[in-house]
Amino acid sequence: MVYQFNVAQIKYSKYALDMQSFLDAVPHIQRLAESSPGFIRRALNENDPIVGQRLGSDFIVNLSAWESLDALYAFVFSKSHRRIMTARDHWFTHVGRALSVTWFANDTPYPTWDEAIDRLEILWHQGQTQDAFGYSWAYRQGLVMQTYQI
Numbered sequence: 001m002v003y004q005f006n007v008a009q010i011k012y013s014k015y016a017l018d019m020q021s022f023l024d025a026v027p028h029i030q031r032l033a034e035s036s037p038g039f040i041r042r043a044l045n046e047n048d049p050i051v052g053q054r055l056g057s058d059f060i061v062n063l064s065a066w067e068s069l070d071a072l073y074a075f076v077f078s079k080s081h082r083r084i085m086t087a088r089d090h091w092f093t094h095v096g097r098a099l100s101v102t103w104f105a106n107d108t109p110y111p112t113w114d115e116a117i118d119r120l121e122i123l124w125h126q127g128q129t130q131d132a133f134g135y136s137w138a139y140r141q142g143l144v145m146q147t148y149q150i
Contacts, residue, residue: 005063005116006100009093022091050113054058063116101132
């Protein structure tokens with residue numbers, strides 16, 4: 001099993017009209033993930049105060065568990081998900097560093113928001129390792145069985 005955590009810094013208030021098209025798409029994206037082969041679960045408490053304390057109130061987050069890297073990346077790079085995310089520049093700010101991190105579960109309980117943010121910070125400060133990585137690293141390590149177009 002693998003965990004995946006991603007963040008996005010929004011350009012506008014969550015209540016701004018400019019964010020509405022994204023917020024309207026979120027339930028659809030969540031249903032796509034939840035119905036994808038290999039999906040296990042996602043955290044449902046995205047508004048946990050620790051997220052705002054650690055990242056800032058202008059970040060939105062997603063934390064999910066998948067049976068395998070291939071299952072995760074099949075969803076991430078699917079036409080349905082990519083179609084929605086091609087407009088991300090309208091809603092989100094470029095922060096100049098990785099916004100998504102993946103790691104193996106290693107029989108650990110579902111991570112807390114603190115733990116997920118810690119993994120992202122490992123990626124930011126140490127680069128891609130077995131403990132915190134992205135698609136390109138997993139592909140180079142031979143951990144992904146299929147090729148996905150980035």
